[in-house]
Amino acid sequence: MIAYPNVKINVGLHVLRKRPDGYHDLETLFLPIRDIHDVLEIEEAGEFSFDGEGVTWENDLTVQAYRLLKADYDLPPVAIRLAKRAPVGAGLGGGSADAAFALMMLDSIFGLGLGRERLASYAARLGSDCAFFIYNEPMVGRGRGEVLTPFPLDLDAYRIDIEIPQGVSVSTREAYGGIVPRERLTPIESILSRPVAQWRGELLNDFEPQVFALHPELAAIKERFYASGALYAAMSGSGSAIYGIFEK
Numbered sequence: 338m339i340a341y342p343n344v345k346i347n348v349g350l351h352v353l354r355k356r357p358d359g360y361h362d363l364e365t366l367f368l369p370i371r372d373i374h375d376v377l378e379i380e381e382a383g384e385f386s387f388d389g390e391g392v393t394w395e396n397d398l399t400v401q402a403y404r405l406l407k408a409d410y411d412l413p414p415v416a417i418r419l420a421k422r423a424p425v426g427a428g429l430g431g432g433s434a435d436a437a438f439a440l441m442m443l444d445s446i447f448g449l450g451l452g453r454e455r456l457a458s459y460a461a462r463l464g465s466d467c468a469f470f471i472y473n474e475p476m477v478g479r480g481r482g483e484v485l486t487p488f489p490l491d492l493d494a495y496r497i498d499i500e501i502p503q504g505v506s507v508s509t510r511e512a513y514g515g516i517v518p519r520e521r522l523t524p525i526e527s528i529l530s531r532p533v534a535q536w537r538g539e540l541l542n543d544f545e546p547q548v549f550a551l552h553p554e555l556a557a558i559k560e561r562f563y564a565s566g567a568l569y570a571a572m573s574g575s576g577s578a579i580y581g582i583f584e585k
Contacts, residue, residue: 338442342434343374344423346573349540352518360481364525367469367476375422379442382416389419398436426506428574436463437470498581505577512544512575536569548576
């Protein structure tokens with residue numbers, strides 16, 4: 338079986354509070370971007386194998402997804418082949434997408450009949466935004482990102498340009514360093530319900546100030562999008578991808 342795990346962007350990313358477990362409560366809109374994707378192939382095999390371009394199996398989330406299901410189900414060995422096309426460390430969730438798609442593929446190949454809710458529960462154990470890719474439609478994420486609610490965001494009248502600067506990778510530790518959580522009086526859904534042209538200045542990515550201070554070239558890309566006519570521009574996740582939303 339072959340699938341094409343796509344990436345996402347975060348439209349707004351509000352850091353609300355620090356949790357007792359060390360994570361932060363967030364609110365964001367996950368938006369699938371299908372033009373950027375990896376290529377993932379999984380098939381039953383005589384022995385387990387993993388072939389990933391530039392990826393080691395010890396840390397790969399597709400392998401973790403297989404092991405997670407194998408702990409609960411008597412799965413035979415599989416051969417996993419992963420061709421990475423989506424950028425790594427850009428805030429686009431490529432690795433999370435690979436994991437979620439691997440879960441769905443294994444469910445289908447071996448007839449586990451898990452359904453999306455149970456698959457999303459497994460995915461949430463692999464990463465904060467993995468569960469979103471089980472649904473792969475516009476969703477508001479809360480908690481660590483795993484508490485999901487569908488949101489009917491229609492951007493068909495717009496195009497989304499994404500720029501990923503070469504040589505800039507932002508670690509999660511960098512992004513969270515110095516961040517000050519703050520409660521929002523206006524739920525993110527209320528802002529998203531407004532016209533796109535009204536999002537600027539209201540729909541924020543709270544990681545931008547500290548990440549832009551460390552990597553001013555990212556702030557320059559965002560300003561260049563606005564200078565080129567973007568109605569809204571922002572960093573996705575903890576960076577380094579910057580996107581702009583333009584009228585078609």
